[in-house]
Amino acid sequence: MTEAAESEHDLATRMLIELYSEIPPPGKLVTGHFHNGGDYRVVRPDGVGSWYLLYTAGGTGHYQIGRDGITLRHGDLILVSPGTEHDYGTVGTYWENWWAHFQPRRDWHAWWSLPEAMPGLSYVRLTRPADTDRVVSAFTRLHRDAQRAGLSPTGDTELQLLEQNLAVQLTMNGIEEVLLVATSSLRRDNRQLDARVQLVLDAITSDPARPHTLNALAGLAQVSVSRLAHLFKAQVGDSIMNVVVGLRLQRAAELLTATDMSIGQVARAVGFESPHYFSRQFGRHFGLPPTTYRDSVRNPD
Structure with missing residues (x-):
């Protein structure tokens, strides 16, 4: 690669990092589905004010916290707590993932006991096709509902506000389903809470x-x-x-x-x-x- 090409590549990489490092508002429900190339990377040294749920549907990614790191492949689900460092990106040529930034419902803490892989990051590997298919289906639906919830109303009518609130609740139901699938998978492995x-x-x-x-x-x-x-x-x-x-x-x-x-x-x-x-x-x-x-x-x- 020539010096000019390397410089252009570095600039593109920095632009990607800056683009995807935008911090979502802590109270806002945000979801996404990415097919990311080799230059994709997110860096947020102080993390964010919301919980972050990410599922790898294909390819390979990597999450780094300080000196510790974890490689993410198909079936891997991570849950990152507020304030935990964000430094993750693609390994190799591509990484397909579904993700959501959210604030949990209060009763979730009673059952979402996912094992901690690194401080602030919990990790579950889903191996059963029934589980991975269900998680992708749930993310597909919750992402569609989140898009409906984020639409600007054409008029401040009661009906439109009600529909938006219902879309938010449906999105939260989808996130809850993903977490329940992960928890259920762990309990099948005899890892129930004491x-x-x-x-x-x-x-x-x-x-x-x-x-x-x-x-x-x-x-x-x-x-x-x-x-x-x-x-x-x-x-x-x-x-x-x-x-x-x-x-x-x-x-x-x-x-x-x-x-x-x-x-x-x-x-x-x-x-x-x-x-x-x-x-x-x-x-x-x-x-x-x-x-x-x-x-x-x-x-x-």
Whole structure:
């Protein structure tokens, strides 16, 4: 390759990286289907404020976090938590993938225990054709529904707004189906959650605003605090208190979107004593302070 050709190739690569590194708004539901060539790469050192679900339908990709990496091939599904570094791209000549950026429904945390391959990244390999076919079918439908949900209404009629909301819910149903297929696949391999971990998950997801403590939850599970912390981290992929805070923040996002409660009222309603601490945690999780998040969801560009 000549120097001019190399320079043109490098420029094209940088353009691709810049194009696909655009950060989606944390409260916005975004999906996609890519057939990516060898120059495709996404780099977001600070991650994003939403969860990221990606399924490899063909070819080969690679995801890197610090010094750790994972190669993704047909049947591989990953779930990346908010704030986790994004550095991924094509290996070889092409990579076909389906993906979605989303905020989970609150009850999902009670069952979506996918094993953690790297900090912030869970991984499942689907091997049964019935599972891979179902995941592709679900992604196809949810992507179509997401496109309907994102259409600008031609008029602010009640019917159009209702149809958009239904499209959003159908998209979320599709994401839930993909996660349930992955979870079901794991449980067929006898990787069900420990009953004590499930008990704790049920307690914190049913009422995340309660003043949960490690001592109280360990007492509920009838194990020591250290044993519970180890079991929970190994099976859920995150610490108990991180999950509690995440659930509270998700509920806060719902209240900010659906109500006119003040920031202090929202903070107290979801279990934070200090509005300042709540705002700081919300900003870290979603990438925006609560007031800005409310404005971005209610008045999207």
